[in-house]
Amino acid sequence: MRDDLASSPSNPNRRTLRGTTGGAAAEFIARSAPPHANIAGQGGSPAAVADGPNIEGAVPVTLRINGADRQLRVDPRTTLLDCLRETVALTGTKKGCDHGQCGACTVHVNGRRVNSCLSLALMHDGEEITTIEGLGTPDALHPMQAAFVTCDGYQCGYCTSGQIMSAVALLKEPCGADDTAVKELMSGNICRCGAYANIVAAIQQVRKNTTL
Numbered sequence: 001m002r003d004d005l006a007s008s009p010s011n012p013n014r015r016t017l018r019g020t021t022g023g024a025a026a027e028f029i030a031r032s033a034p035p036h037a038n039i040a041g042q043g044g045s046p047a048a049v050a051d052g053p054n055i056e057g058a059v060p061v062t063l064r065i066n067g068a069d070r071q072l073r074v075d076p077r078t079t080l081l082d083c084l085r086e087t088v089a090l091t092g093t094k095k096g097c098d099h100g101q102c103g104a105c106t107v108h109v110n111g112r113r114v115n116s117c118l119s120l121a122l123m124h125d126g127e128e129i130t131t132i133e134g135l136g137t138p139d140a141l142h143p144m145q146a147a148f149v150t151c152d153g154y155q156c157g158y159c160t161s162g163q164i165m166s167a168v169a170l171l172k173e174p175c176g177a178d179d180t181a182v183k184e185l186m187s188g189n190i191c192r193c194g195a196y197a198n199i200v201a202a203i204q205q206v207r208k209n210t211t212l
């Protein structure tokens with residue numbers, strides 16, 4: 001929808017639509033897991049166990065996901081991405097290319113960002129995994145989630161969780177002050193809608209205004 005078209009209740013432009021859907025946007029950006037997923041801090045049991053399928057060759061692994069220990073059984077060939085989405089039902093982490101090229105699957109492992117499609121779940125036994133569901137809640141957004149809302153840093157939303165996880169990790173990495181430096185460190189996260197300028201604006205807003 002073009003911004004230069006007249007806005008009316010029956011013909012809202014993009015800005016007026018955002019103004020009336022801010023709450024829904026915050027909800028969307030904070031939580032994209034299904035209702036049955038165990039989301040730390042949102043009423044789920046922190047000690048809940050999500051066993052994997054009882055298949056031949058499955059091996060035990062313990063992952064600390066969003067602050068809760070999860071004792072799982074996984075096929076040794078299972079990627080961290082598939083384990084999070086299929087076994088633990090945390091579907092906020094997205095599968096894009098499944099080949100390490102788009103960044104949609106970015107999560108934190110021990111505080112550092114990784115492409116979870118390129119890493120086997122078994123490699124992370126005992127490690128701390130943070131997904132978008134563990135970053136903030138609809139009522140208490142992480143500053144980066146809030147900045148993505150205010151700066152219009154998401155369009156279709158598919159890459160958003162990966163973008164935000166990458167952006168949060170970037171705050172703790174050596175990074176120059178200007179937009180070019182931010183673009184370079186975010187170059188592994190692809191946005192098919194082309195919201196790059198808004199994403200950089202959101203990251204710079206957090207870098208300038210927030211002490212994390």
Ligand code: FES
Binds near residue numbers: 103118
């Ligand atoms: S799905 Fe992992 S980088 Fe694209």
